[in-house]
Amino acid sequence: MTLVLPAVVGVLFASGTYLLLQRTLTRIVIGVSLLSHGANVLLLLSGLGAGEPPIVEGHTTPVRAYTDPLPQALVLTAIVISFGMTAFLLSMAYRSWRLTHSDEVRNDLEDRYLHARGGGPA
């Protein structure tokens, strides 16, 4: 365990969260990408730390010297899936732009109506 890797996780999550809270669709998609990078590093952290790549050649190297392969398998899956999601989100942003010529997430009209009815600050 080191200090720098948790720091990477923290900064990636902070930046990703900030972008996720924006109204511009593109920035939200970028934020999601940053968050998945953060999650990948976090997964990797759950291994035991750096080591030899887990490529075994008979019994020449002791098992302990390898880095943990399981988080790697998880991260590999995560990378591919987050790519699929990014592609999907981007095409949604693209379609939204084609249809409405807007790249912004608007407030839900029905909810605004409820809000006004409930007497909350408009």
Next chain:
Amino acid sequence: MLLALLALHVAVALAAPTVAGRAGRWVFAFCGLAPAAVVVWASGRAGGILAGRAVEETLRWVPALDLAVTLRVDGFSLLMIALVSGVGVLIFAYSWSYFEPRPDLGRFAAALTGFAGAMLGVVVADNLFVLYVFWELTSITSYLLIGFEDDKEEARGAALQALLVTVAGGLAMLAGFVLIGSAAGTYSLSQVLAEPPTGTAVGIGLLLVLLGAFTKSAQVPFHSWLPGAMVAPTPVSAYLHSATMVKAGVYLVARLAPAFGAVVFWRPLVVGVGVATMLVGGWRALRQFDLKLLLAFGTVSQLGFMMALLGAGTPEATFAGVVLLLAHGAFKCALFLVVGIVDHEAGTRDLRRLSGLRHALPITFAVAVVAGASMAGLPPLLGFVAKELAYDGLLADAHQLGLAPLAGAVAGSVLTFGYTARFLWGGFASPVDVRAGAPPHAHRPSAAFLAPAVTLAAVTVVLGALPGLADGLSAAAATALQEHHEPPHLALWHGVTPALWLSVLTVVAGVALFATRGRVEALQERVGGLPGAQEAYDRAVDGLQRLSEGLTGVVQNGSLPVYLAVILLTAAVLPGGAVLLGGSLASPPPLAESWAQVVVTVGILVASVATVMMRRRFAAVLMLGSVGYGVALLFVLQGAPDLALTQFLIETLSVILFVLVLRHLPDRFSHHRWRLGQALRWVVAVGVGVFMFGFALMAGTARTRQPISRYFLENSLPEAGGHNVVNVILVDFRGLDTLGEITVLVVAALGVASLVRASRRGEPAGP
């Protein structure tokens, strides 16, 4: 067998709509089979139960959780069954005459059968949860019955009020059951009563259970739903008031009182509420003009009487309460049936308009007089026997209860006498009040219409004149509640006792009350209504509505950033607080494992912050790509070449994808003027970041076991024949996971393709 009888109710209720489609009104004969079967069964088993041998049945439901449907019939349950199913049979017979053929009779008959079954369940359930389920089922079926005329707004409102009040009380009761049951270590009612638990939690539990019983039995201040429920068809009112629903609360209190009567608040609370209810109900009944409403307030009053007697928990009062329960079931049901007949034949229930019905409806009048006299407590009727016993019991227990309950009972009985006289005089004898219009013409009811009411009146007379006939049942019921007490024998004549003098006093004062009814009415006018329980209910419902609207308005404000911020902050603050409070770090870890790691990390940090800061779309995407490549370098340093390779590839593809889409969009992000909003976003973002940093640090150093990957490393080559362990995990050890991953990709690809194609086809005429 009991279970089968309950199932029979369900089956009959389900079949009722179909039967009604073919048979019309005869559906009531079909549905009456269910309570009739119960009566037959109970008569067969009565011998053993009266001798003190309770019938028990258990259906193991979820053995692992120790949940069982336990049913138990002792003497008291038998008496309740006699009321629930015995009166039930008569109600079905009466409904046959009461209703004109109409298309929705099946629905009504089904709900009524379900109601009878649910009430049967309440009085035979031994497991507290089973009791609760049946209890709420009576609330739901009564909702359907009260709101039967669903095209009337009044009916819908009354049904909803009954449901809200009784279900709210029922929920409190459930919480009370859990508290009591967990303190007792068992949820069996008979076992809890055999060894009552003690403690603060049990006290709170009892208060909650009492809340349920008070709402169900229409005790002050929750009584207003019961008069409102008068909009129901008369058979429902008769059944609901005499044998079911409102008796459930009294039943439960009667069960609990002997075991928990010694709890410090029990007697003052239960007896106090009961007596108050008796007085309020009686007082309100004296000013009603609708015969049905008059009876409804009378029921409220009598329920208070029963609550006080059975809640006192002393042997004498309990015995009196049991007899009153029986007497009230008979006379109140008869009176409601009479009102139904009057309404049916004369077309009105307004006692100012009714006149001279004693000549037009002589048999109905006779039934009303008998049942009314029993209600007023006149000899030689069952109501008199019950009232004498009540006075006797309250006198005998005066050293425990004080004289106030006795005084309250006498005053309440005077009011009862008064409103009974008002009922009989106004309904059958009074000269017509010309201001209210001409008296209606009354038809003669058929014999079948009269039969149920006549039967009940006969029961009242026979059991009053020969109380020995009810001796066995009421004694067994009282013994089931008070084990070590030998109840006295029922008798019409007890000799010249203080109770007799109190009865005389009651009658004299009652006659005086009736004689001065003009002045009493004037007084009622001047005093006005008591602080309205109905108004309190209306305000509570209004307030709740406004509160939920306000809350929804605040919580559901339509802004996606706000929703996300709330979710993210919760995710960060709650576990973050736990990390701060309970977490610990064994030893501060080193800064990094290599200098290269530090360099790459700094690169990622800079690129990541730059991604956020860029105002131009392409610049932001390029910075995002840099972050991705940086992470790939990290993977290389970490000893994960596969990851690095994939990451480089995917990052490149992502950037290309972004560029493809972004070339359609404006160059710069739109500008936001609201600085406070951005500042708040930073607060949330930094909070999440700090939490994730702490979490990663703590989780990374918290390992206590060896990772399971040793297995993969050792078996990759011999078992799967692969050198690259990561690949072997993906395609072999965890192959199914990979299949799932591929499925996700396929779905995403389908989504992308259809979104892009759709937008081509549906392209608007604009730019």
